Amino acid sequence: MDFRRSMESKYRELLTSYLKGGSEQALYQSQKFSRNALERNIPPEEMVSLHKNLMIELFPDDFTAEMQESFDILLEVMVGYGFAYREHQNLKHIQQELRTEMEIAANVQQTLLGTEVPCVDGMDIGAISVPAKHMNGDYFHFVKDENNSVSIAIADVIGKGLPAALCMSMIKYAMDSLPENRKSPTVVLENLNRVVEQNVDLTMFITMLYGTYNTTSHCFSYASAGHEPGLYYDATQDEFSELPAKGLLLGIDKKTKYREYEKEVMPGDMIILMSDGVTESRTEEGFIERETLLSLIKKYLHLSAQGVVQNVYKELEKLQDFQLRDDFTLIILRRKV
DSSP: OOHHHHHHHHHHHHHHHHHHHOOHHHHHHHHHHHHHHHHTOOOOOHHHHHHHHHHHHOOTTOOOOHHHHHHHHHHHHHHHHHHHHHHHHHHHHHHHHHHHHHHHHHHHHHHHHHHOOOOTTTEEEEEEEOOSSSSOEEEEEEEEOSOOOEEEEEEEEOOOOOHHHHHHHHEEEEETSSSSGOOOHHHHHHHHHHHHHHEOOOEEOEEEEEEETTTOOOEEEEEEEEOOEEEETTTTEEEEOOOOOOOOTSSSSSTTTOOOEEEOOTTOOHHHHHEEHHHHHHEEEEEOOOOHHHHHHHHHTTTHHHHHHHHHHHHHHHHHTTTOOSSEEEEEEEEOO
């Protein structure tokens, strides 16, 4: 109530000051007054009513019945505005709560799914994964074993938001639960396929590529469940080729068998793995050309693997006006010369 009286007094001062002199200072103070009123949730119809009463008080002889009736009409109009304003404020509050919850969920996801790029003798590894929204529908994971070999998983949930994030958490838990002696690419995908088929909604699909790089033989063994094909860079020929890989998406048929592929990696050569957020980067003209991606990778070949993935991401982000349309994950494994 004290604020109401203070508000009336302040508004009276502003109104009389402006009516007497019409100064710019009074208009500026009115803007400040408006912000304070909004912060105190004063509805617009109340301000109209206050203005009407002050005008009657200040100009009792000049304030005609017609003028009073016009303010009554304005007051009724502002009642509707007031309801809309309060609903807007309520929606803003709900939106802020949801944003806060999503930020918390994103931090939890990052903690649960976090992985470190390993240091492996004879290899240079780089990885970057950036969500298009708060939650990441992409997932990648490295596991370095006692033989100094490294396993790599890269997956993509066809969907976004919290459901995709929860699905990825389940995938990681299922992978971590596999015995150490059962982590060949085909076995991993077949086990995960059964988990997904039993636990994930039929409308949600998951692609994954799982591979193991043997640092003794320099052989990359991998299998794919409908994931974006990887690329192989031949340093001697300065050419890119696609890594052949076929396989049904996870969760479609629990009896699915996956084929294992092998690729020998020569000194200076690279294995490039990615999600479709890389190959399907979109500008106003449409999807980027495959040659654009390859030229960007070539442009930064003189850098470390991490330098390559970071700079390719920055270039593609710029082409999209810094608005990712899809989650972006890019991994490079380079055999050192």
